[in-house]
Amino acid sequence: MVIGILETGRPPRSLSGEFGSYPEMFQALIGLDRAYRTFDVAGGDFPSAATACDAYIVTGSEAGVYDDRPWIAPLLEFLRAVKGRARLVGVCFGHQAMAEAFGGRAIKSPKGLAMGLHTYAFDDRERWMDSAAPASAAVSHQDQVVELPPGAHVVGGNAFTPMGVIAYGDQPAISMQCHPEFMPAYAQALLRTRWAETHLGERASAAIAELDQPNDHARLGGWIRRFLDGEDGP
Numbered sequence: 324m325v326i327g328i329l330e331t332g333r334p335p336r337s338l339s340g341e342f343g344s345y346p347e348m349f350q351a352l353i354g355l356d357r358a359y360r361t362f363d364v365a366g367g368d369f370p371s372a373a374t375a376c377d378a379y380i381v382t383g384s385e386a387g388v389y390d391d392r393p394w395i396a397p398l399l400e401f402l403r404a405v406k407g408r409a410r411l412v413g414v415c416f417g418h419q420a421m422a423e424a425f426g427g428r429a430i431k432s433p434k435g436l437a438m439g440l441h442t443y444a445f446d447d448r449e450r451w452m453d454s455a456a457p458a459s460a461a462v463s464h465q466d467q468v469v470e471l472p473p474g475a476h477v478v479g480g481n482a483f484t485p486m487g488v489i490a491y492g493d494q495p496a497i498s499m500q501c502h503p504e505f506m507p508a509y510a511q512a513l514l515r516t517r518w519a520e521t522h523l524g525e526r527a528s529a530a531i532a533e534l535d536q537p538n539d540h541a542r543l544g545g546w547i548r549r550f551l552d553g554e555d556g557p
Contacts, residue, residue, distance in 0.1 A: 325358045326551065327376030327409075329398065331365050331416055332384030335516050338509065345382040348504040349414075352544040353551070365394050369401055378410035378551050381417025383502060387431060387466050388416070388423045399424040406494050412547055413498030415464055421498045422489065425472035432467040434483060438514060439530030440538060441501060443487045445479035451497070451550035452478075458539040460501035461510035463517075467500065497550055503543035507534045 328346040333339065342348070346361040360376060362368045365384065370376060381402070386392055388399075402424040405411060413421040419429035441462045448455040458479070468486040471477065473493075480487030480500075488499045502510065511531045518527035 324377045324551065325360060326353070327370055327379045328359055328361045329364045329379055329381045329401075329417070330361055331382050331394075331398065331420070332386065333365075334509070334513070337516060338512050342506075342509040342512065345504065348506075348509070349380055349382065352504045352540070353548055357551075364398050364401075365392075367394060369397060373401070373404040373408045376409060378412070379405060380547075381411070381413040381420055381498075382504075383415035383417065383463075386416060388419045388429050389431070395420075406496075410551055411491075411494070411496035411498075412550065413496075414504065415500060415502055416466075418489065418498035418500050419466055419468055421491075421496060422468040422470070422472055422475070422486075425475065425491070425496075427468055427472035427475065428470035429466055429468045432465055432469075434465075434467070436465045436518075436526075437462045437483055437500075438518065438527065439533035440536055441481060441483065441487075443479040443481050443484075443501065445488070447478075449478055449490055449497075451546050451554045453542065453545060458543055459536070460503050460538055460540055460543055461505040461507065461534060462501050463505070463510065463513060464500060495550075495553075497547075499543070501543070503540045503547070506540065507538065510534050 442459040445455040475491045478488040478490050490497045514527050
């Protein structure tokens with residue numbers, strides 16, 4: 324299996340040397356025993372065909388799906404071309420982009436910023452999950468999916484982010500708003516870089532402390548691996 328990583332954003336320059344790129348974070352999460360290809364879609368580099376890879380991961384980004392950036396419309400078009408022809412996984416911006424591409428809607432939420440460690444609850448266990456026990460992971464977002472695409476269903480979420488994890492019944496595709504690829508040290512450094520010296524300083528300090536608590540990043544990475552391996556049937 325070849326996994327294409329659609330890179331839609333980068334860490335702040337001050338952090339990339341220590342923590343690496345988002346594609347590198349996903350490779351560490353999913354496993355270095357897989358074959359990967361990275362496409363800088365934010366820079367206009369797209370796969371030559373929807374079937375160029377067996378699966379695609381859409382990364383997080385500082386952009387919103389509603390932004391007027393030249394690469395967003397082509398990305399949504401590419402995702403629609405991939406539908407049913409390769410497996411899809413979306414994280415944060417990728418979660419929102421998949422919803423937009425397939426007929427849902429994502430917005431800048433009036434709830435404000437989600438940051439720190441959030442816990443999602445799950446009503447049922449999907450085949451690619453180990454269990455329906457709650458899972459905690461780093462979050463860093465204000466945009467949220469607010470309307471599901473046709474054929475999709477909510478797998479899990481919380482009061483702040485009700486559509487936190489989505490699965491698609493009409494294609495092999497899943498997405499999540501949280502960041503399983505963010506290890507605590509990176510999530511904390513990102514918060515310090517972006518928020519600690521703003522009016523969100525007190526909230527950011529609390530969120531940084533939250534990230535010292537136990538998390539389920541490895542467990543969520545296992546879900547993605549099992550999904551990519553095809554464990555998503557009835």
